[in-house]
Amino acid sequence: MQPIVGRGVAEVLDYGDPNFKKGDLVWGMTGWEEYSLITATRPLFKIEHTDVPLSYNLGILGTPGLTAYVGFYEIFSPKKGEYVFISAASGAVGQFVGQFAKLLGCYVVGSAGTKEKVDLLKNKFGFDEAFNYKEEKDLDAALKRYFPNGIDIYFENVGGEMLDAVLVNMRLRGRISVCGLISQYNLDKHEGVHNLSCLITKRIRMEGFLVLDYYHLYPKFLDTVLSYLKEGKVSYVVDIAEGLESAPAALIGLFSGRNVGKQLVAVAHE
Numbered sequence: 001m002q003p004i005v006g007r008g009v010a011e012v013l014d015y016g017d018p019n020f021k022k023g024d025l026v027w028g029m030t031g032w033e034e035y036s037l038i039t040a041t042r043p044l045f046k047i048e049h050t051d052v053p054l055s056y057n058l059g060i061l062g063t064p065g066l067t068a069y070v071g072f073y074e075i076f077s078p079k080k081g082e083y084v085f086i087s088a089a090s091g092a093v094g095q096f097v098g099q100f101a102k103l104l105g106c107y108v109v110g111s112a113g114t115k116e117k118v119d120l121l122k123n124k125f126g127f128d129e130a131f132n133y134k135e136e137k138d139l140d141a142a143l144k145r146y147f148p149n150g151i152d153i154y155f156e157n158v159g160g161e162m163l164d165a166v167l168v169n170m171r172l173r174g175r176i177s178v179c180g181l182i183s184q185y186n187l188d189k190h191e192g193v194h195n196l197s198c199l200i201t202k203r204i205r206m207e208g209f210l211v212l213d214y215y216h217l218y219p220k221f222l223d224t225v226l227s228y229l230k231e232g233k234v235s236y237v238v239d240i241a242e243g244l245e246s247a248p249a250a251l252i253g254l255f256s257g258r259n260v261g262k263q264l265v266a267v268a269h270e
Contacts, residue, residue: 093155098110109130158182164194
């Protein structure tokens with residue numbers, strides 16, 4: 001039996017790699033355990049910037065931030081003034097996509113599952129508008145209300161009914177970046193998407209991606225986002241559960257939207 005693995009921040013206690021030394025702080029794939037033996041098959045990134053909280057390396061300076069950066073800038077080739085929609089917008093990735101889009105001068109709307117999260121999107125992350133998808137009986141009508149001229153860019157985190165509604169509201173030559181389909185992961189049978197013909201009639205480009213294919217961009221990403229942080233241009237929210245024993249409940253909570261921002265588990269040891 002092997003421990004569950006996930007991205008973590010750790011201190012090097014012993015090493016067999018000349019790129020690291022005892023006491024280095026790193027982030028990468030670690031086990032759900034107090035001590036991990038990490039092989040060369042798992043990439044590790046040395047943490048050079050210790051003037052920010054360590055948790056940032058699992059959020060805005062780690063995989064979620066890089067995912068947002070790649071999915072927005074690299075996949076979309078966005079332009080100032082475009083109309084951007086983000087589902088699961090208060091999550092670990094969506095919150096950064098929206099802020100990147102606002103920095104570029106786009107009109108940005110996000111969806112989330114509680115009033116608290118909607119308020120967070122508008123009041124902390126600077127989205128132009130946000131709505132609670134659970135309160136909308138008709139997602140198509142909701143999107144038409146917020147995007148009367150249609151959507152240029154959709155950052156997809158949800159799938160299912162939301163994707164179906166977005167497709168009919170996309171503008172000509174719109175772009176959809178597929179980061180995740182969280183509404184579908186635990187279904188016995190995935191919901192069908194019925195409006196795929198819009199990909200043809202609207203000449204929409206829809207592309208899925210894995211952030212691991214873009215790790216070579218990490219230095220460029222880090223320089224960009226560190227400057228945003230130092231200039232106060234981006235905000236970051238994290239949800240921390242205390243103790244390794246809380247990890248299973250924290251993981252399960254992701255699928256009901258219980259967390260606000262990136263879900264982390266703090267593991268303490270002597």
